[in-house]
Amino acid sequence: MGYKEFRRRYERKTYDTDIIFSVKGKAFAGGLKNISIGGAYVVTLSVNQISKGDVVTLSIPYTSGKGNIKRRAKVIWVSGEGFAVEFL
Numbered sequence: 034m035g036y037k038e039f040r041r042r043y044e045r046k047t048y049d050t051d052i053i054f055s056v057k058g059k060a061f062a063g064g065l066k067n068i069s070i071g072g073a074y075v076v077t078l079s080v081n082q083i084s085k086g087d088v089v090t091l092s093i094p095y096t097s098g099k100g101n102i103k104r105r106a107k108v109i110w111v112s113g114e115g116f117a118v119e120f121l
Contacts, residue, residue, distance in 0.1 A: 043069035
C-alpha cells in the first residue's frame, strides 16, 4: 500500500510529542508529528538508520503524560527528515 492510499484511508491528527523508537535492537529519539488509527509520521535526526520495510517499535506517551503505549509498525516510506509507518 502506498502512502497516498494510506493517507486517504485514515485521517491523521497532529500529535507533536517526543518519542523513543527502536529498530534492529537499537533505541533512538524522535518526534511524533501526526498519528492515525493506521500509522504515524516520525521526525528524527537518526533517519539514516531507517529503511523502508523495517519493523520499528514506537513508545508513544499518552496525552495525560501518565505512561505510554508501545506499537510495532512497518516503515512505509523514508524522507530526509523522518519516516512514516503503518501499525501492525
